[in-house]
Amino acid sequence: MGNLRDKFRKLEGEVGARFIGNKDAIHALILDQLHQRSASLVRAHRGLGKSTLMLLLLKGLCGDDLVVISGASEVKRGEVVGRLHIPSLEREGVEKVLWAAFTKAKGKGLDEVNRLNPYTSANVHHLMQFGEVWAYGQRTGVEDYVLLANENPGDPTTFIHPPPFYDRFDICVYLSSLTWREKFMLQDLIEKYEGQLVESMPQVLSLAELDEARKEVSSLRLSSETLGQINLLVRDFQVCIRNREESEVKPPAICEGCHFIRDVCSSIKEPPSERSTAVLTHLAKAMTWLDGSVNFNGLLSASLWVLPHRMALVRVRNLLQDLNTLLDRERAKTEDRESRKQWAILNELYKGYTPALYRLGKEAASEDIVFAEELMRLEDQWVKEGKVTSEETISAQMGWKLPGSWRG
């Protein structure tokens, strides 16, 4: 196990030795490779090395077993997945498909994803969703892979891909330009490797070792505290007491007059999907395995890789800075929750109905929507059992409803 960890650290070192700066982004990409069918997206403006970073990682993990398709060049329909074997069709009248190298390769690279035409991106989307590809009415399964993609968000010659496509990427890291000192380092580096940065990159671990590491990480069990923090973090970014998800009216319009207008929820137009919980869990396991531990600060940092391509904010000036502000408020919220002792209150309320604790719970619910949701579920049960009347519930008093519930 230690040996595998050392190999992953060596991989990070080898990539870092050929790619100056952006250490956090490299570490994030390394962590994301520690689960099956990993898919990572690198976003950066032109010339910042996104393709180089993608190739370095693919070479380090898969050696020569990699195929890169580029949105910047012409990729015809079907070529990415497979093509028809013409001699079989002509001689025997049989439609035989020759599956493309991209389908079969362990390392899959997508250069300039924003330029991929809709047919290609639909094929790639299906591959990431179902682990299979279709061509000419025939399907083939795709084995475990390493998928790395990059795109330039400022590129005007761009196809607008649907949000579910981006949601399939586990993480999205942003690269920044080099500082003055780093530019000197890059010049030294290019001289040292004679411009052959990617070519000089060795395959650090075998595909069997990669599989083994992925299995080890997957078998780890996270503490209930870490799981609770992950679930709270994602729920805080999803929840809306006015059920934004089902509503045609979105924030800020839907927030008018809302009790929670000052909360994080009012800054989020489109919430992150449930997949962000799964990805944060993978990353937390990877951090535990590779870095030795995971804490709340680590989860907040990981959220900056998991959330940017999955959600839309009401007002965006600088996406990462805006997300940072929301995550800072999230940290403050966690401290408030602790000082309110609300989880201890909920723990007692789950054990049984106590009027005095219920009153405390209602106070906590007026400060925290996630807690309010849980209390409202309990209230439904207590109303059915005749322990409280529907008029005295917080949902009746504040006019809140749980999604999908009817309240006359």
Next chain:
Amino acid sequence: MSSQLKEFLESQAKKNPIKADGTKFSWEENGIQRDRVAKGSSGLLDAIYLKKPAEGTVVVERSVAALIQERISNLEEELTRMRSRIRFFKIAILISFVATMMLVGEVLVLLRGG
């Protein structure tokens, strides 16, 4: 209930315990630092909103800092909105001034019997 959720609630309850005494519940605030932080934060808010003199060193709780930050950004937005309104009214005043001058000119021409 999921066993992980149960474990999470139990661990949180252990970290921040509540004492039950019949129908009364109580708990202790852990550490003096929190009191100091809370005092410092409220001191700052009092200084801003109630014009009370601030202490030599002001300690700000994260949530208070976030509140002030949000308030500043709201005020900045309000300022931008006001500026654009002022610009609009300046242009409107200028146009009405020019129109009035032209009207006065027309009246003078008519009075001279042009």
